[in-house]
Amino acid sequence: MYHVVLTNRYLTSRVIPLIAVGAVALCAALVMIVVSVMSGFLDMVRDSGRTLMGDVVIELAVEGIPYYEDLIKRIEALDESEAASPLVDSFGMLQMPYPQGDNKQSEYVQFWGIEPESFARVTGYADTLYWRELDDQERRTAPQWDLRRQLTPQVLKDGLTLHDSRSDRPGIVLGMHVSKANERMPEGGYHPMGDGYWWMPAFDVTLVTIPTRTIGGQVEPESFIFPVVNEFVSGVFQIDDVRVKIPLEVGQRMLHLDEAELVDPDDPFTVIGTDPARVSKILIRAADGVSPNQLRDRVIRLYDEWVMEYAERDDLIVTPPTREFGLSIRTWEQVQARFIGPVEKERDLMRILFSIVYVVCAALVLTIFWAIVHEKTRDIGILRSVGCSRIGISLIFLRYGLVIGVLGSVLGLILAFIIVRNVNTIHDAIGRDAPVWSWVTAFGFAAVSLMMTILATRREHMLPVVLWSLGTIAMFGLGIILLFHRGTLVWDPTVYYFDAIPNTLDVPNAIVTIIGAILFSVLGAFIPAAKAADTDPVEALRYE
Amino acid sequence: MSETRRTTPTTTAPPTQPAGADFILRAHDVYKTYRMGRVDVPVLKGASIDVKQGEWIAVLGASGCGKSTLLHLLGDLDQSDPGKGEIFFEGEPINRRTRSQRNLYRNRTVGFVFQFYHLLPELNVLENTFIPALVGLTRFSYYAKRQEIHRRAEELLQSFGLGDRLKHRPQELSGGERQRVAIARALMNQPRVLLADEPTGNLDENTGGEILDLLAEQHRAGLTIVMVTHDRSIAGRADRIVELSQGRVVTID
Numbered sequence A: 001m002y003h004v005v006l007t008n009r010y011l012t013s014r015v016i017p018l019i020a021v022g023a024v025a026l027c028a029a030l031v032m033i034v035v036s037v038m039s040g041f042l043d044m045v046r047d048s049g050r051t052l053m054g055d056v057v058i059e060l061a062v063e064g065i066p067y068y069e070d071l072i073k074r075i076e077a078l079d080e081s082e083a084a085s086p087l088v089d090s091f092g093m094l095q096m097p098y099p100q101g102d103n104k105q106s107e108y109v110q111f112w113g114i115e116p117e118s119f120a121r122v123t124g125y126a127d128t129l130y131w132r133e134l135d136d137q138e139r140r141t142a143p144q145w146d147l148r149r150q151l152t153p154q155v156l157k158d159g160l161t162l163h164d165s166r167s168d169r170p171g172i173v174l175g176m177h178v179s180k181a182n183e184r185m186p187e188g189g190y191h192p193m194g195d196g197y198w199w200m201p202a203f204d205v206t207l208v209t210i211p212t213r214t215i216g217g218q219v220e221p222e223s224f225i226f227p228v229v230n231e232f233v234s235g236v237f238q239i240d241d242v243r244v245k246i247p248l249e250v251g252q253r254m255l256h257l258d259e260a261e262l263v264d265p266d267d268p269f270t271v272i273g274t275d276p277a278r279v280s281k282i283l284i285r286a287a288d289g290v291s292p293n294q295l296r297d298r299v300i301r302l303y304d305e306w307v308m309e310y311a312e313r314d315d316l317i318v319t320p321p322t323r324e325f326g327l328s329i330r331t332w333e334q335v336q337a338r339f340i341g342p343v344e345k346e347r348d349l350m351r352i353l354f355s356i357v358y359v360v361c362a363a364l365v366l367t368i369f370w371a372i373v374h375e376k377t378r379d380i381g382i383l384r385s386v387g388c389s390r391i392g393i394s395l396i397f398l399r400y401g402l403v404i405g406v407l408g409s410v411l412g413l414i415l416a417f418i419i420v421r422n423v424n425t426i427h428d429a430i431g432r433d434a435p436v437w438s439w440v441t442a443f444g445f446a447a448v449s450l451m452m453t454i455l456a457t458r459r460e461h462m463l464p465v466v467l468w469s470l471g472t473i474a475m476f477g478l479g480i481i482l483l484f485h486r487g488t489l490v491w492d493p494t495v496y497y498f499d500a501i502p503n504t505l506d507v508p509n510a511i512v513t514i515i516g517a518i519l520f521s522v523l524g525a526f527i528p529a530a531k532a533a534d535t536d537p538v539e540a541l542r543y544e
Numbered sequence B: 001m002s003e004t005r006r007t008t009p010t011t012t013a014p015p016t017q018p019a020g021a022d023f024i025l026r027a028h029d030v031y032k033t034y035r036m037g038r039v040d041v042p043v044l045k046g047a048s049i050d051v052k053q054g055e056w057i058a059v060l061g062a063s064g065c066g067k068s069t070l071l072h073l074l075g076d077l078d079q080s081d082p083g084k085g086e087i088f089f090e091g092e093p094i095n096r097r098t099r100s101q102r103n104l105y106r107n108r109t110v111g112f113v114f115q116f117y118h119l120l121p122e123l124n125v126l127e128n129t130f131i132p133a134l135v136g137l138t139r140f141s142y143y144a145k146r147q148e149i150h151r152r153a154e155e156l157l158q159s160f161g162l163g164d165r166l167k168h169r170p171q172e173l174s175g176g177e178r179q180r181v182a183i184a185r186a187l188m189n190q191p192r193v194l195l196a197d198e199p200t201g202n203l204d205e206n207t208g209g210e211i212l213d214l215l216a217e218q219h220r221a222g223l224t225i226v227m228v229t230h231d232r233s234i235a236g237r238a239d240r241i242v243e244l245s246q247g248r249v250v251t252i253d
Helices: A002-012 A016-053 A068-077 A116-122 A136-141 A153-161 A248-255 A292-311 A337-375 A377-385 A390-421 A423-431 A436-457 A463-484 A507-534 A537-541 B067-074 B099-109 B125-134 B139-159 B175-187 B205-220
Strands: A056-059 A081-100 A103-114 A172-175 A182-184 A190-192 A204-209 A222-232 A243-247 A260-263 A271-275 A281-286 A328-331 B023-036 B039-052 B056-060 B086-089 B110-113 B193-197 B224-229 B240-245 B248-252
Touching: A002 A377, A002 A390, A002 B125, A016 A337, A016 A390, A016 A507, A056 A292, A068 A081, A068 A281, A068 A292, A081 A116, A081 A248, A081 A292, A103 A204, A103 A248, A116 A153, A116 A281, A153 A222, A172 A204, A204 A248, A222 A243, A222 A248, A243 A248, A281 A292, A292 A328, A337 A377, A337 A390, A337 A507, A377 A390, A377 A537, A390 A423, A390 A507, A436 A463, B023 B067, B023 B224, B039 B056, B039 B067, B039 B224, B056 B067, B056 B205, B067 B193, B067 B224, B099 B110, B110 B175, B125 B139, B125 B175, B139 B175, B175 B193, B175 B205, B193 B205, B205 B224
Parallel strands: A103 A243, A172 A222, B039 B248, B056 B224, B056 B240, B110 B193, B193 B224
Antiparallel strands: A056 A281, A056 A328, A081 A103, A081 A204, A081 A281, A172 A243, A182 A190, A204 A222, A260 A271, B023 B039, B023 B086, B240 B248
């Protein structure tokens, strides 16, 4: 029982354990924050992959996949699949309406020709469209400048069908950052520049591309003028920055992947058959409860059977390519591997690097405990003289470590939770100039601190003078930093891929961190505890 | 541990309690050597002492003659050189007991009082007094005996004139008060023998006298006391004086 009394007293009557608890809390919070943000980032990459391209992708660039309608029909008939959608993709230049008159700025874009209805079933396309009418609830909270307050339901409908209802022409949907006109507002949301003048759906743009499929002859660029019907936000900056969406048929025509007559190479005037329309990708969404890997394996089997069946047909000049000829069937994770891989590696690296923080934490606890045991040598002698056992004495210090570990990690968890939750607010605050009140307050504290320093010098003690002077310097320094702080963009979306920092605490990681912090605190207490147990009572009691 | 273990065979008599003796505590021909750096420093060189039940015995000697060491050996806070002498309590050699038995011996059978009081600074007077009673108790058994333990400690402190100091920390007390708390702590578990190491060595004459009066009172009540001192006048308060010089008992008064 004496351990309980002594542990409690040692904990409550000194400053050292508070420092130790603070150190453990900071270390634990640091690890939890970093790993949470990294994990959140990874989840965002994963989620975006899925919402952008479904679960499995069949891909054959340039050449394209013929008879895709039949293939999609068969895929959709599978129990494992929910929906499938064809698309063509390539690169092009987009002539923007700005800056003025005939002087058009061109942006490099990656365009996807999609079949909007099936594409929306496979991906989260409908949810990514930004310009839509606000509902009553949103209207109440939306800021006054929000253009969406004025929109009609037709804008969203046009985006979903990729058809401009006003001019009855095929439309284009741009990624939110393709045009340089949209500004991200600090409150969240976008506002076109020129006080809304450069709202893209009010303008036409021209897409220019080089056809990918060319059988002989000279390659001529293809161009098409589209009215912008909407803009989308996928949350992945690299995609919102370059991708545009156009109707599939237009895309196929521009890339020469549409249906065409096939002529005899030796006699260009003899038509020998039909070259079927092609697509460069088929996106497939898995049915509920089916993993992307299961779906991929099933689709591979189906595809091989389908190719065999077509190869046996005599009436066809063109047959679908087998998988050996560059056709790939991959899950979204495999497709995104070049994004996911590095992020996973980075997170693991962070884990390893920050594991060093654990070791630092253990070393810190060890040092603090060493100091405590050293200071308590005489107490140990006294306790031995009244009959306490060695184990009992080491238990005092182990309990001490345990309590510090538990308190520290719980405090760390709370700290990490608050910071992770508000990480975007904190980031935005750093991104702006410091408000006047902040540096005025800091200077105010510095002045009070300075006054206390002067008062303290009148007394005999040195410590208050030192502490108040340090307080003055710290507050003054903080004031100066705040005064000269100009908004710094730490999380630059062009570098970090996403436009917001993940803000959910990684719970499994937090549990591991808490267990680790407690374990390391106890381990840090172990050596001094053993040292305490081995203390020679006679030696300990020798001097006052 | 700074003690040195010697392997040379002993020439002293085999450690057995002489028949018919009524000694409560007995050191028989004990040796104790400390190692200072590379040098072995013999402190006790065959010291023997016999303490009778209910006796107040003073061990007198100059600084460094080994009197505190002898006291530590009697209280099993330290061990004599292996194979060189033995300590008996009621005829039983104490250094052949198990560790837990020896912890129990220090906790229940003997009580230590030191020159420098040695109170625990984080605990108040009451807690310092009852800490020996907590040794060996689980949380559960503590709550069962809590009232009894507190009452005993309070009674002791009250009888020592510290009734109004129960919640004070040691650093808020005078030297004499601290030593009284230390004696109260030593008596908490009602030991058979009180081992006092220069109990007045850090106090002025008047206060020292008060402490000796307090010990005399306990002695009259039947407590066996072994007191170490370098001051002949203080030693004079005891029933018997044993003089120690150069690690041996030279005279028995």
